[in-house]
Amino acid sequence: MSIVFAVDEDRDYDSWLDTITEASTRLDVLQTAVAEVRDLCERGGVCGEQILEVFERQGV
Numbered sequence: 402m403s404i405v406f407a408v409d410e411d412r413d414y415d416s417w418l419d420t421i422t423e424a425s426t427r428l429d430v431l432q433t434a435v436a437e438v439r440d441l442c443e444r445g446g447v448c449g450e451q452i453l454e455v456f457e458r459q460g461v
Contacts, residue, residue, distance in 0.1 A: 434459035 437455045441447040455461075 430459055431461055434461045 434455055437459070438447075438452050441451055441455065
């Protein structure tokens, strides 16, 4: 029985690791998009369409 539990624990660990890795990658993309939008806003005269273009380009 303990071998079955160990396999399940390994699968759980792998699943959590995959989830955390994916979340980290998505966070990096989001941070890049936010930095780009912030730069646009600091320059002034930014419109919603420009912000949406940034998000689209970054895949957010």
